[in-house]
Amino acid sequence: MVSVSLTVNGKAVTREVEDRTLLVGFLRETLGLTGTHVGCDTSQCGACVVHVDGVAVKSCTMLAAQADGCAVLTIEGLAQGDQLHPVQAAFREHHGLQCGFCTPGMIMAAVDIIRRHGPGIDETTIRHELEGNICRCTGYHNIVKAVKAAAEQSGGMAEAAE
Amino acid sequence: MYETSYKRPASLAEAAAIIAADDEAKFLAGGQTLLPTMKQRLAAPSQLVDIARLAELKGISVSSEAVTIGAAMTHYSIASSPEVQGAIPTLAKLASGIGDPQVRHRGTLGGSLANNDPSADYPAAVLALGATLVTDRREIAADDYFQGMFTTALEEGEILVRVVFPIPRKAGYSKFLNPASRYAMAGVFVATLADGAVRVAVTGAGQGGVFRATAMEEALGDNWSADAVAGIKVDPSDMLSDIHGDAAYRANLVSVMAKRAVVAAAG
Ligand SMILES: Cc1cc2nc3c(=O)[nH]c(=O)nc-3n(C[C@H](O)[C@H](O)[C@H](O)COP(=O)(O)OP(=O)(O)OC[C@H]3O[C@@H](n4cnc5c(N)ncnc54)[C@H](O)[C@@H]3O)c2cc1C
Ligand code: FES
Numbered sequence: 001m002v003s004v005s006l007t008v009n010g011k012a013v014t015r016e017v018e019d020r021t022l023l024v025g026f027l028r029e030t031l032g033l034t035g036t037h038v039g040c041d042t043s044q045c046g047a048c049v050v051h052v053d054g055v056a057v058k059s060c061t062m063l064a065a066q067a068d069g070c071a072v073l074t075i076e077g078l079a080q081g082d083q084l085h086p087v088q089a090a091f092r093e094h095h096g097l098q099c100g101f102c103t104p105g106m107i108m109a110a111v112d113i114i115r116r117h118g119p120g121i122d123e124t125t126i127r128h129e130l131e132g133n134i135c136r137c138t139g140y141h142n143i144v145k146a147v148k149a150a151a152e153q154s155g156g157m158a159e160a161a162e
Numbered sequence: 163m164y165e166t167s168y169k170r171p172a173s174l175a176e177a178a179a180i181i182a183a184d185d186e187a188k189f190l191a192g193g194q195t196l197l198p199t200m201k202q203r204l205a206a207p208s209q210l211v212d213i214a215r216l217a218e219l220k221g222i223s224v225s226s227e228a229v230t231i232g233a234a235m236t237h238y239s240i241a242s243s244p245e246v247q248g249a250i251p252t253l254a255k256l257a258s259g260i261g262d263p264q265v266r267h268r269g270t271l272g273g274s275l276a277n278n279d280p281s282a283d284y285p286a287a288v289l290a291l292g293a294t295l296v297t298d299r300r301e302i303a304a305d306d307y308f309q310g311m312f313t314t315a316l317e318e319g320e321i322l323v324r325v326v327f328p329i330p331r332k333a334g335y336s337k338f339l340n341p342a343s344r345y346a347m348a349g350v351f352v353a354t355l356a357d358g359a360v361r362v363a364v365t366g367a368g369q370g371g372v373f374r375a376t377a378m379e380e381a382l383g384d385n386w387s388a389d390a391v392a393g394i395k396v397d398p399s400d401m402l403s404d405i406h407g408d409a410a411y412r413a414n415l416v417s418v419m420a421k422r423a424v425v426a427a428a429g
Contacts, residue, residue: 002168019165020165020200022197043197044343056263057264057267058264058265061194062193062197062268063168063197063210065168066168068170113263131344132264133262
């Protein structure tokens, strides 16, 4: 067993877990945060994407112990109370989902993409950046639209804040 | 995944000591190859020795002749490094095309080179640029390092610490990727080194892993142009053949990627 201390969505947690526990298992089973999904066993689908110390990673391809001391953000930590995060709101507005299984990973990936590329990101770059996230409903078109809209809006917000 | 135990030593020496005392232990860096392998139960290390946070394996520095990159630097940190972008832009671009953003955020240079997947990207850059691999024991020249697919000159428990990439006069890389994994089905790295030597390395295609295409090197030495390599075919009987592409197709891809790499280097 290994002791893992980290913050999840801003809350400090410490748990004893088996050494082989994956971060996704730690989130879903130990902490009951089932918004992070598992869609494959080959590290390819991106349904499990969360942020560790501010960058998007596949939580199925990282041990909980490797996240010791880190800050983890999951889909449950994005909204402020009833107020959806702008990327969540854009996915709703542009119907960026069908069945919804890939959506938490898509949104966590999208927040990371917008952070790195800023408001001016073009469609080609968005599609390239989403290569690690698979949607089996083939709903990419509206997902890309949602990411683009959220990116543009983030620029507006940054300007408004200045 | 089989049971294992996780260790995070505070120094390179401590990491080496844990591995030396246990034949079944393995280093863990970004985990982007080892953890998927363990999840498939294709590997069952007794201990995972996490070296990803070791200061000795971090950092990027540039001199007038070379770019030196720590083995635990992630693909993302290499792709986005202004030093690498400035000195060897082709290397930064290669790193930006590995896998996907999440893989690039965790996967490391050292992990990729220790693993030596026949379809991995970095081996092509290391071999074409004639890089030097520095371990906790010695320095290894690229030409001596790669010894067939998933096989390298690294001994039991030897740790890759950093890689020294000589800055070339020009370089280009082009890969034809498998759309599902983005691993190379054929990737060609061409370079003219500081002393004028031309080197061409091919990944993704050969049965023996990364290799130098010497006929292409000679042709480009005489005439640096896409036309010079267009007619040169590698031997299909040495190429990989799988559901993604047979040997004849891969041999053809090598010529096409070589042409594109030469054009990219000129640009
Ligand atoms: C979906 C997906 C797509 C990918 N696509 C690509 C691609 O397009 N191109 C590509 O090149 N790669 C690709 N990869 C592989 C990726 O680049 C890995 O990061 C890399 O192969 C291994 O690096 P790592 O740091 O994750 O190593 P780990 O998985 O931690 O370790 C791999 C092996 O190397 C050993 N090791 C690690 N560091 C050292 C060291 N410093 N010294 C000695 N031994 C060490 C470990 O013991 C282990 O045996 C992909 C991976 C995934 C999951
Ligand atoms: S569940 Fe992590 S990539 Fe598919």
